[in-house]
Amino acid sequence: MRVPSVFVLALLALALIAVAPAVETARSVDVNTIENAAGERSDAPLVDPEGSIVCFVVRTYWGHGDTWGDKSLRRILASLQNQTVESWEALLIVMDNRPFPELRKIVREANDSRIWVHAEWINYKYAPKEGGTWAPNYHNKLYNLTDMAVRACPDNSRWVVITNGDNLYDRHFVETIYSAPPDVDAVAVDFYSRYQRPTAEPCERFEEGDGVPPCKENGMRFCQTDLAANAYKLERLLAEDRRFGLVDPGGTHGANDGIMAQLLKTAGWKRNSPTSKGRASGAQA
Ligand SMILES: *[C@@H]1O[C@H](CO)[C@@H](O)[C@H](O)[C@H]1NC(C)=O
Numbered sequence: 001m002r003v004p005s006v007f008v009l010a011l012l013a014l015a016l017i018a019v020a021p022a023v024e025t026a027r028s029v030d031v032n033t034i035e036n037a038a039g040e041r042s043d044a045p046l047v048d049p050e051g052s053i054v055c056f057v058v059r060t061y062w063g064h065g066d067t068w069g070d071k072s073l074r075r076i077l078a079s080l081q082n083q084t085v086e087s088w089e090a091l092l093i094v095m096d097n098r099p100f101p102e103l104r105k106i107v108r109e110a111n112d113s114r115i116w117v118h119a120e121w122i123n124y125k126y127a128p129k130e131g132g133t134w135a136p137n138y139h140n141k142l143y144n145l146t147d148m149a150v151r152a153c154p155d156n157s158r159w160v161v162i163t164n165g166d167n168l169y170d171r172h173f174v175e176t177i178y179s180a181p182p183d184v185d186a187v188a189v190d191f192y193s194r195y196q197r198p199t200a201e202p203c204e205r206f207e208e209g210d211g212v213p214p215c216k217e218n219g220m221r222f223c224q225t226d227l228a229a230n231a232y233k234l235e236r237l238l239a240e241d242r243r244f245g246l247v248d249p250g251g252t253h254g255a256n257d258g259i260m261a262q263l264l265k266t267a268g269w270k271r272n273s274p275t276s277k278g279r280a281s282g283a284q285a
């Protein structure tokens with residue numbers, strides 16, 4: 001996706017954020033076991049008995065489709081459908097100058113009422129690139145649309161996760177969010193990126209290195225986080241009228257995600273306790 005970020009080039013191809021927290025702790029909500037289609041009680045997904053959900057705002061475009069893209073949209077949707085906790089919905093938004101004709105088909109074939117298209121803005125005005133470089137307002141425009149989508153999350157949304165169609169979630173991701181203590185406002189999980197060089201200067205961290213990248217610690221700070229790896233309490237986000245589209249006025253590099261994370265942290269948003277145990281223990285940072 002044409003993702004606003006200071007790591008613009010890197011994030012362009014940031015195809016894989018596999019958020020892989022291992023959850024060992026007891027769940028903070030009681031969960032019901034449901035039966036899967038085959039009637040077996042296996043790894044059947046669990047629901048939040050209070051009926052709340054995680055609202056995923058998925059920013060996508062034709063480049064995530066099957067024919068002209070990398071087929072990533074199907075993958076992220078499958079990774080959501082694979083969640084151990086099924087209390088989520090996904091709103092899809094598109095803003096581009098090129099249509100995404102396969103979008104409806106992909107959503108239809110996912111055959112899941114939790115997945116729906118919220119906005120499909122196709123217009124020459126939304127061209128991401130102009131003459132090979134990012135159109136000056138593209139990132140902020142997309143973040144403005146993102147802010148609108150956040151406000152369209154269903155009423156029972158407790159959390160919001162803003163992501164891009166080429167990311168991928170570990171199946172315990174939603175479960176991890178629900179495992180956070182009740183007073184937590186932001187769940188920040190560590191993440192993988194193909195474009196990572198943890199030993200480099202922070203802002204170069206997404207540059208491609210050799211081999212498989214290690215899990216990146218989510219610092220909820222500029223250059224040390226990723227849009228898709230944070231879940232925010234929707235109620236507080238709305239009460240404080242936080243808008244990604246406004247945190248970097250005139251900004252062209254799209255670092256809105258890191259700026260927002262840092263703003264919230266500075267404003268005293270309580271995040272899940274960092275463990276810094278890293279990948280081995282699957283800690284949620
Ligand atoms: C979904 O779960 C199945 C079964 O565990 C697994 O084979 C598949 O790779 C998962 N798909 C995604 C996209 O996570």
Ligand SMILES: *[C@@H]1O[C@H](CO)[C@@H](O)[C@H](O)[C@H]1NC(C)=O
Pocket residue numbers: 111
């Ligand atoms: C879609 O899902 C419904 C209910 O989960 C199921 O009954 C139906 O067979 C599915 N349709 C397709 C085409 O898979």
Ligand SMILES: *[C@@H]1O[C@H](CO)[C@@H](O)[C@H](O)[C@H]1NC(C)=O
Pocket residue numbers: 137138140141144245
């Ligand atoms: C984003 O929305 C704000 C108002 O909410 C507006 O002032 C700003 O111009 C918009 N940004 C772009 C790039 O359209």
